[in-house]
Amino acid sequence: MMDQPTLLRELERCDRRMTALVEDLDDRQLDVPYQPGINPPVWELGHTAFFFEFFLLRRLHGVKPLMPGFDPVWDSFDIPHRERWTPGVVPDKATTMDYYRRVIDRTLDHFASGDGPGREGRYLGQYVIAHLCMHIESQIWCRQTLGYPPPSFAGADQGSPLNPPPPPADPGGGGPAATDDAEVPAGRWFIGMPGARPAWEAAEFSFDNERPGFELDLPAFRISRRLVSNLEFLGFVEDGGYDRPELWSFGGRYWRRARSLSHPQYWRRPASGGGWEQRRFDQWQPLDPAAPVMHVSFWEAEAYCRWAGRRLPTEFEWEVAARGDTNAPLPWRPDSVPGGDEAPADLGARCLGSAPVTAFADGAGPFGCLQMIGSVWEWTSSQYLPFDGFCVDMYAYMSTLQFGDHKTTRGGSGATEASLIRSTYRQAYHPDRCDVFTGFRTCAL
Numbered sequence: 001m002m003d004q005p006t007l008l009r010e011l012e013r014c015d016r017r018m019t020a021l022v023e024d025l026d027d028r029q030l031d032v033p034y035q036p037g038i039n040p041p042v043w044e045l046g047h048t049a050f051f052f053e054f055f056l057l058r059r060l061h062g063v064k065p066l067m068p069g070f071d072p073v074w075d076s077f078d079i080p081h082r083e084r085w086t087p088g089v090v091p092d093k094a095t096t097m098d099y100y101r102r103v104i105d106r107t108l109d110h111f112a113s114g115d116g117p118g119r120e121g122r123y124l125g126q127y128v129i130a131h132l133c134m135h136i137e138s139q140i141w142c143r144q145t146l147g148y149p150p151p152s153f154a155g156a157d158q159g160s161p162l163n164p165p166p167p168p169a170d171p172g173g174g175g176p177a178a179t180d181d182a183e184v185p186a187g188r189w190f191i192g193m194p195g196a197r198p199a200w201e202a203a204e205f206s207f208d209n210e211r212p213g214f215e216l217d218l219p220a221f222r223i224s225r226r227l228v229s230n231l232e233f234l235g236f237v238e239d240g241g242y243d244r245p246e247l248w249s250f251g252g253r254y255w256r257r258a259r260s261l262s263h264p265q266y267w268r269r270p271a272s273g274g275g276w277e278q279r280r281f282d283q284w285q286p287l288d289p290a291a292p293v294m295h296v297s298f299w300e301a302e303a304y305c306r307w308a309g310r311r312l313p314t315e316f317e318w319e320v321a322a323r324g325d326t327n328a329p330l331p332w333r334p335d336s337v338p339g340g341d342e343a344p345a346d347l348g349a350r351c352l353g354s355a356p357v358t359a360f361a362d363g364a365g366p367f368g369c370l371q372m373i374g375s376v377w378e379w380t381s382s383q384y385l386p387f388d389g390f391c392v393d394m395y396a397y398m399s400t401l402q403f404g405d406h407k408t409t410r411g412g413s414g415a416t417e418a419s420l421i422r423s424t425y426r427q428a429y430h431p432d433r434c435d436v437f438t439g440f441r442t443c444a445l
C-alpha cells in the first residue's frame with residue numbers, strides 16, 4: 001500500500017495530468033458529439049472530483065458537500081450515460097474546474113496534515129487515486145476516438161529509440177511470426193491477491209475483483225514472448241481474414257456484419273495508392289510494422305488466432321506468464337513497487353503503444369515475455385467473472401456491472417498510469433470494443 005509521501009506525490013502528478021487533459025481543449029472541442037464509448041471531458045472532471053469527495057472527504061473526514069445538489073450529476077449511477085450530453089445538466093468548464101480544484105486541494109491537505117492518513121485513509125486514498133488514473137486513460141482514448149491531439153504530457157521519450165521515426169510507407173505483407181514462445185511448465189500457481197477483511201488490513205492494495213486469491217493447477221503451455229505486431233496482423237488482413245467466415249466465431253461474425261470492416265478501424269489504405277496508414281489521435285501516419293496491433297476487438301483477436309493456428313491465453317495463463325511463482329506485482333523484479341517513473345514499460349503516455357514489440361527487454365517477466373505490463377491491454381479468452389469468495393468493496397460497482405458479458409483484459413496500456421497497474425490487475429471490456437487501447441498475444445495450440 002502507498003505510504004503518505006507516495007500518496008501525495010501520486011495525487012499531485014495525476015492531478016496535473018487530469019487538469020491538462022481538460023485545460024488544453026477549447027469550448028468547441030469540449031462540446032463532444034455523443035458516442036457510447038466516451039464521456040464529455042468536463043463531466044469526467046467533475047465525476048473524478050466527486051469520487052474523492054464522496055469516498056474520502058465525506059466518509060473519513062466529515063466534510064460537507066462542496067457542490068450541494070450536484071451528487072446526481074456526478075454519480076455515474078444516478079445519471080444515465082446519454083443525459084451527460086443534455087444541455088444545462090453538466091456545469092461549464094470553469095465551474096467544474098473550480099469544484100474539482102477545491103476537492104483536490106482539500107484532499108492534498110488531508111494527505112499532508114499531521115501524521116497523515118491512517119491505514120484506512122491510505123487505502124481509500126489509493127483507491128480514489130486509482131479511479132482518477134482510470135479516468136485519465138478514458139480521457140486519452142476519448143481523444144483517440146474523436147481525432148483530437150494526444151495529451152500534452154505524452155511522448156516524454158520523443159526522439160528516443162523507443163519512439164523511432166516513421167517506418168517506410170509500405171511495410172509489405174506480413175504473416176504469423178516465426179514462433180518465439182516462452183515455455184511455462186506445468187505447476188500449481190497462486191492467482192490473485194490474498195483476501196482480507198477489511199480490505200485495508202491487507203499488506204498490498206488490490207481491488208475486490210483480484211480477491212480472494214487461490215491456488216490453481218495448470219498444465220504446461222507456450223505463450224508468445226511478444227505482442228502481436230501490426231506486421232503480423234497485416235498478414236491476416238491481406239489474406240482476406242475479415243472476409244473468411246470460417247475464421248470467425250458466431251459472436252465475431254455478428255460483430256463483423258454490424259461493423260462492415262475489412263481491417264482494424266483506425267487503419268486505411270488510401271485510394272490514391274501508397275501503403276497502409278493508421279490514425280493515431282489527430283494524425284494519419286504510415287502503419288508502423290513493429291508496433292503492437294492496437295484498437296482491435298476481442299473478435300478480431302480471436303479470428304487472427306484461428307488464422308494463425310494459435311489461441312488467446314486464459315487470464316490465469318497470462319498472470320502466470322507475467323508473475324511466475326513470485327509475489328511480484330510487476331514482472332521485472334520481485335520487490336518492485338507499483339508507480340515510479342523508472343518502470344521499464346510503456347506506461348503513463350510514454351509511447352502510447354508506439355514502441356516496437358521487441359522493446360523493453362529489461363522489463364521481461366520471469367519466462368522472458370516482453371511488455372506484459374503496459375503497451376496494450378491484452379485480450380484473454382476468459383469471461384470476466386468473480387473469483388470464488390468474492391466480496392464487494394466499498395464501491396459496489398467497481399467490478400460487478402461487467403461480470404458475465406465482458407472479457408478480461410490484462411496488463412494495462414501505454415495510457416495506463418504506472419501506479420494503477422500490476423500483474424494481478426483485472427480489467428474488463430466488452431468484446432465488441434475496439435476504441436480502447438487493446439491488443440493481444442497468443443499461445444500455441
Ligand SMILES: [Fe+2]
Pocket residue numbers: 047076131135
Ligand atoms: Fe468512474
